Amino acid sequence: MSGAALTVRNLRVTFDGFTAVDGVDLDIAPGDLRFLIGPNGAGKTTLVDAVTGLVRATGSVRFGDEELLGRPVHRIARLGIGRTFQTATVFEQLTVEQNLDIAAGAGRGAWTMLRRRRAVPERVERALETTGLADLRDRPAGVLAHGQKQWLEIGMLLVQDVRLLLLDEPVAGMSHEEREATGELLRRVGEDHTVVVIEHDMDFMRAFARSVTVLHAGKVLSEGSVAEVRADAEVQEVYLGRASVVAGEG
Amino acid sequence: MTTTAPPGPASATTRPRASTPRRLRAPAAFLLGAVLLLGAAPLALPDSRLNLLAKYLCYAIVAVGVSLAWGRGGLLVLGQGVFFGLGGYAMAMHLKLADAATAGERLPDFMLLYGSSDTLPWWWQPFADPAFALAMTVLLPMTVAGLLGFLVFRRRVKGAYFAILSQALAAALSIWLVGQQATTGGTNGLTGIQGFFGYDLADPVNQRMVYFVIAVALLLLMAAARQLFVSRYGELLVAVRDSEERVRFLGYDPANVKLVAYVVAAGMAGLAGALFVPAVGIISPALIGIVPSIGFVIGAAVGGRASLVGAVLGAVAVAWAQSTLSDAFPAAWTYLQGLLFVLVVGFLPGGLASLGALRRTRRRAPASVRAAAPTTSAVATASTKETA
């Protein structure tokens, strides 16, 4: 377990005058399984975008000793930060195995790249087992079920050897069984990774979160254990009547 | 991060082997192609037809690169004429200098007529050296492509912009070449090339030699392109086409991935241009502008952009149809060309190659579809997701 913490200080993201993330401070300790919740437009996804270099932001985001802001996306990824998207983005034309193989290979040399894949790297094999996709390894990812795509994405993060996983609504649109399976997967992954999950589904959060941060209008509203957050009066007000919000929107 | 998978069954699982007939398909097809190109065609065709085929095979070499960059990488390379032209001019400059030397002249013939100076321009001088000129036929296009690609891909200029910029570049280069008549031959281009590294091109035997060189080059480049297609890089390239952003989050720089495909395709176009010169005896700005540049893409599109063999056959077939049908029915051919393009690109993006592949996949429906061996059913849907 590598022990880099994610430290966000005074993070601010603006689009044409609209401030999507407004001075957020956030500390995520190594090994945490943190849920980011908040109503639509709270800035959850933008926060993740900023951390992963997709949008420009001011303030500071440190991962261990490394400042992330200002680095290009692929450099941040190489530091060991991986993410998924609200709508699963896997390479639909490639097989499950190829998807994982690509994820495992960012550091490969030119010679390896120019040769055909012959053996399956051990990490890929392990990820296939972890995500339960071993039987589907030769299927094009495009034909996978929605849930399977999400698992494949998580599997890709695992073989990528990331230390911090940022998952954007991993269970949105999933059936109950798939949710359970995803939750178990998260738990397994969380044993030796730091995980941040953006989620709307309160039941899911209650079942699997170790800690929770509530965002509202670009600011941190509340932070703590599941129980603490649920007891927070402000949070209740924001979520009034929305105790278990329908998932699937951003 | 590890760079290679640890070998051996202890730590890695060997991937399930494909059945023997499938494994042999590519080498068998290659052998068949070689027999046709190197054996059957030279025996069956008269000199003039073989010479035409040599010209078409040059277009096919461009199509190999187009198939890589566009079919696999989703980069619509609408400026291949530029690279074809750079390669062609590099070769023609050397051959003109060699011709002049044979004739005992100080300057190539057109410079004597149109030029204003008695001395060879400095940028012509190194081309007197055959090794330099040969290297330049490939390196010059690759350098230009590398520079442009670096600028464009790094700034994440969108696919549409890239296509338009490529076209503008093609137009600009041809205008520039036309404007430099004294040193480039202007609209005439470099013509009347007589020798090819000491061999007289007027001799039909030597023309056959040129054909063999071109055919072998095509076969070798197809083999090399196929190796790229099935390599890890080939998979990564498809991944970049499918979702550039996702690849970036995996720690790759997609700009570099695209750049490699673009530069390799440019090198192939350059080589094709270089080989075109001895086969046809001319290189001119008319082969470089917007229309010929689109022409290079047409063949690949019609045959099947993502299928190597499809693209090559498409390029040859379209070139053949162009020269055969445009004679008899100039107007009808233009309609047909336009219509073919509309129908194939619009409604059969995998090209004609996907017709066969569709049937094949239907036959063995449950079998796994491996994108590494390009069954084009995947491609038909692939092209719906271009990197924009």
Next chain:
Amino acid sequence: MTVVLNQSFTGVGIGAVLLLVALGLTLTFGQMGVINMAHGEFIMAGAYTAYVLQRSVDGTGLSLLLALPPAFLVAGTIGALLEWLLVRRLYARPLDTLLVTWGVSLMLQQLARDVFGAPNVQTRAPDLLTGNVSVAGVTLAANRLAILGLALLSVLALTLVLRLTPLGRRIRAVVQNRDLAEVSGIATERVDRTTFFIGSGLAGVAGVALTLVGPIGPTMGTNYIVDAFLVVVVGGIGQLKGSVITAFALGVLQSVLEYSTTVSVAKVAVLVAIVAFLQWRPQGLYTLRTRSLA
């Protein structure tokens, strides 16, 4: 001094032509993202409309003015037809659209050749527009002034339509968020077709204007198409004011360079300038910044 002024006006004149040919593209390419290579042939259709009208109605120059609405309609209708037959099936594949419409442009050129013959034809401009106006020693060609006026009028009209009319609001809604527009009851398909109709129609208007400076021929559109796209690319997708500024800037740049060097050097230099500019601002002069993936 007069040289500078003369040349500036020349640049503005070139810019006006560029703006007019690119204006339709700011809708079809800028707003809808369609790379329509047949746009040049819509220009040609507009020009031939003026030619036919002049031959059948009267021989005087006045008919050029009268030709504007029919040219708009003819080019617009061809455009809407193209959208309905092909483009709408390809919205998800912008690059394939480029190639398909290129095939269409080939066929339209041949059609023009078959109908009107390969040799170029002319329209007769009204006498008023063949002369010039002198202001403080600067000669302003009347035809350029007319084109400039037409270009500015077209920009104004387009702006008004987009800003003030319900149609304009719908167009902007669809561009900004197609899904949302759809669920809020906008018939997005019809809006697409209408947008394409207007964009193509503007090409027809440009065609009429171009008969004032050059010949009408089957391939006249190909002279303008790449330049027109460059204007929109540099101006910034979906940004009318970006295209306006770019058109005039490129026009002046071209004319200044042409004056001090040669036409071919100027063309190459302008292209290099554009590539350099896109390094600095890859999204063009003006952009809508949104949260969507780059």
Next chain:
Amino acid sequence: MSGLSISRRGLLTGLSVLGASAAIGACGAKTGSDRTSTAGAKADTSGDTVRVGLLNSLSGTMAISEVTVHNALLLAVKEINADGGVLGKKLDPVSQDGASDWPTFAEKAEALITGDKVAATFGCWTSASRKAVKPVFERHRSLLFYPVQYEGLEQSPYIFYTGATTNQQIVPALDYLRKKGLTRLYLVGSDYVFPRTANKIIRAYAKGNGMRVLGEDYAPLGSTEFSTIVNKVKESGADAVFNTLNGDSNVAFFKEYKSSGLSAKALPVLSVSIAEEEVKSIGAPYLEGQLTAWNYYQTTPGAANTAFVEAYQAAYGKDKPTSDPMEAAYLSVHLWKAMVEKAGSFDVAKVKAAADGITFDAPEGTTTVDGATQHVHKTARIGRIGADGLITEVWSSGGPIKPDPYLKGYDWASGLS
């Protein structure tokens, strides 16, 4: 898998070695040897008919001009056949489309010579297409008749040039301007070989004859944007513009010219590529009073021309004008016929030998072949465009000028080649 790939690689190497050895093993003649010795394509003149090749662009950008030449060639063939053919054999014209593409011209020339085994070929328009086919005709020792005024500086043993060379068009035009006292020139041309070479000659002429060239500008082929060039012309203080613009660019140029307030009175333009057709399409009001230089006009007097114009219009339409290149094309077929009949054979060497001194009463007047240069003696004519769109002769060289493609007879041209 790896074993297989090695075997494939082996296979590949084997094949390339095979291909390379096949190529090298079959090496033919080295450069520097007699270039025509290997070619064996002979014209087939054994039957009742003899094939002749017509090589013009029937499609593409040049089709506009070249189709008219093609028509004139067909007209000449038809007349000759109606008159009993050549040496008792009817001519069978084989048309090939050069498609405005230079490599295609070379390809089609090859097809005509080796495939159709034609006795002679007529056609090509642009310098580029002629340069592209030149090695083909030389290699196969077959004849090409090239009917367009061109930039000179060329003399292929297998090409007959029936259009004007520079000393039959450009030089007389300059003489005319000089005589009129118009000595400060501005040169405007399309960017291709003819204008650039013509302007090079004009500069040499100017230097040697006390004239001045104040500016030189080229527009890309097909360009319609002339405002800057016209501005430059206007500010240059020139006495006359020497215009080598190609076909359609003239339309835009003259519209711009008029818009900027210039006219034939203030600053005359002498054009060498504007014929009757172009006048019709540009519109006489834009051109009234401007000058042209050619060897032939539709209005050129003479029975031969009256017959030609009538025959052409009967075949292709009442309103179709005839032009200089068409006349030169028409003339070329008749000249070839006369050469063959004098030689008594279709054999290329004999035809060439018979060429010198062959004459034909062409629409432009009597023309004579110069055997040494394989060009034709032609009369130079300066014309003025009238308000009615017709071009009337205002000056002529009085008689045919001996062709001098390399301008060897002119001192001022000594530095040119």
